[in-house]
Amino acid sequence: MAKQLDYHTIREIFTRFHASEPEPKGELDHVNAYTLVVAVALSAQATDIGVNRATHELFKIADTPEKMLALGEETLIEHIKTIGLYRNKAKNVIKLSKILVEDYGGEVPCSRAALESLPGVGRKTANVVLNMWWHYPAQAVDTHIFRFGNRSGVCPGKDVVAVERAIEDNIPVDFQQHAHHWMILHGRYTCVARKPKCGACLIRDLCQFEEKTL
Template identity: 60%
Template structure:
């Protein structure tokens, strides 16, 4: 990810205001990937790398009906998995990882998805971000998965300036009040996806603009105003 100029970190009162605002607007934020159980969530997150949630959902709806368990996925085979996810970028490598991680879940975890980061990261195709998503969504652990949206928001706002995803993650874990940690991941990603956009953030409709360090704020265009 490209380096960014770091704004001054936000004071604790501003951080509290930001997350209390997120909570008021959306008390129970949800991820946009569709899944049936812990296994299908894990597969969906692996497939979502460099792909949109919408695209992954379209590809996995039938796949998850046919193969909702590691055993069913292994029975489908790598080529069978490929046939269902051809519309997703890097589908061949992703199909290989899904097949291999399914087999490893059977061989080493009794077909169950483990609930620790170490065990998840030992699975093919699973990195820290993927592990954090599964731990947060399914196992309700207060983890923060830093994707490009969250990396951008953490830096722009001053919530967690950092030059790497890990630095932003670690800063957020220290900065976000404990009572907000479970949902912080979703609030920030959804904010980055729909409001604090990469090319032109919509500051004019941002609920946390008054505390954000991003300058200059993007004004409402004349076309939109009319």
Template identity: 60%
Template sequence: MPRPPTKAEIERIFETFAQYDPEPTGELDFVNLFTLLVAVVLSAQATDVGVNKATKKLFAIADTPEKMVALGEDAIREHIRTIGLYRNKAKNVFLLSQALIDNHGSHVPDTREALEALPGVGRKTANVVLNIGFGQPTIAVDTHLFRVGNRTGIAPGKSPLAVEKALLKRVPAKYLLHAHHWLILHGRYICKARRPECYRCIIAQWCRYPDKTPGPVARQRAMP
């Protein structure tokens, strides 16, 4: 098993990410903290592109908990029916909107405990909202980040929580705020599951993934 990157190498990895993309952002569309929360809840097992298409009209008419509750679960369901698990998600969006009204003065709370108490909100969703909405240095581990953490050796782990804890321990503090965006985007567009584009990878020299894929030219030359 390849040795994990050293502390100095991890510093260089995130220094490189920061040089190429100093202010990374998520790809979900939202207009305020409430719509950010709803968008992240809807994004579970769905693409950001698909969520954005579904929420464009929804957020135009329901951008507050009160408006979402007034819209009703049936109408919410019709707006998001193109998203996976839309029935359960519509129910959760309605219930979390009511919970925000009843328990938080219609405001999105800024603690993980309060967020996770809302219907449909798990640890990953809470971490995304805390990071994007409140500027907290949290790590939201999705399938892309889980893959990158293990492949690169930066944060190997058998569960999302293990990878999250490893990253919080190993990523230099000055890079923590943007770390999960860099790693998620890297996994989404470069370090892909089936055919990682290692020839375009800006951190390849520090990566511990043994099965690096060659570039298109090299693959053509290797063909009989």
């Protein structure tokens, strides 16, 4: 684990990220808050590309919890069976859809606690929804951010909650809204797990990773 970088270095890192991609976007396809919740829940231990492929037709016919309940679990399974853990995920999607209809009038709640109470929705999923739909500067820490944060020194921590706190405490407020997207994309395409592409990295000179590649 690298040491926590200082304020000025972190500001320079995110200034470069911003210059390269001013408005980074999440890569999960969705049409409203409900389909975003479903897509993120389906993405656990799966790729965004794989989820998008499965939901392309699904969201055309089931873009509300009411429509998803009408579709039913077995038909939902047929749409998402290419995704890992699809049976358990289908059960959760049906359960959370029922709760949204019965307890929230079919609307997705905009509090972290309410979101986390839904089946299959953990802190990371809740934070993604809060950030992407309601533009709240919530930080969804996934494996890419955890790796990047600890390699670079931007937001080191022993677990995802510690990394989340480090992001909130150390990244300048004006970069908080897009911080997790910049880090996810950087971790997904440059600071990869095996053979990171340090030679093509925007922040190579600022990063504390000791095993930089050429």
